[in-house]
Structures are given as C-alpha cells and as structure tokens.
Amino acid sequence: MSRREALRKPSLLTGLKPGEKVTLAGREGDLVVERPKLERLTPEELERCVQELTKDWPVTDALELLDRR
Structure with a gap:
C-alpha cells in the first residue's frame, strides 16, 4: 500500500x-x-491503580449523600 x-x-x-x-x-x-496490542490489567493491578488515583481524595459517605435529597 502506498502513502x-x-x-x-x-x-x-x-x-x-x-x-x-x-x-x-x-x-x-x-x-x-x-x-x-491492548494490555489487559489483572484485578490486582486495576485495584492498585484505583487506590493510587484516589489516595488524596477525601473520604465520602455515599449513603449520607443520598439521604440529603
């Protein structure tokens, strides 16, 4: 195939x-x-990535947020 x-x-x-x-x-x-090729992450690697991304986030109570409605 040519350009x-x-x-x-x-x-x-x-x-x-x-x-x-x-x-x-x-x-x-x-x-x-x-x-x-797409790299597939193992569940452990995925959990590690999520923990690393959210380590600086404040703790949030989801039920408290739902009760505010």
Missing part, C-alpha cells in the same frame, strides 16, 4: 486489528504503521 492510498482511504488504516502492521511505500522510504 497516497492511505491518505485517500484512511479507513484502511483505522480498521487495523490490535497487533497488525502495514508498511506504506513512499519516495522517502517505507513507513510502518502498527496498532499496538
């Missing part, structure tokens, strides 16, 4: 599946377009 074809039909590149690569030929040299 010109990729510019005229960008759906060819957006339709790549995770892990697929396409080489685009051009005058200046070849260009490799790759869609990286």
Whole structure:
C-alpha cells in the first residue's frame, strides 16, 4: 500500500486489528504503521491503580449523600 492510498482511504488504516502492521511505500522510504496490542490489567493491578488515583481524595459517605435529597 502506498502513502497516497492511505491518505485517500484512511479507513484502511483505522480498521487495523490490535497487533497488525502495514508498511506504506513512499519516495522517502517505507513507513510502518502498527496498532499496538491492548494490555489487559489483572484485578490486582486495576485495584492498585484505583487506590493510587484516589489516595488524596477525601473520604465520602455515599449513603449520607443520598439521604440529603
């Protein structure tokens, strides 16, 4: 596939599946377009990320917030 074809039909590149690569030929040299594979987090890693993001947040009582209505 050439770079010109990729510019005229960008759906060819957006339709790549995770892990697929396409080489685009051009005058200046070849260009490799790759869609990286998605990394799946384990439940422990996900919980660690949530705890790290929320460590500076104040403690909130959800039931108290609901009772205010």
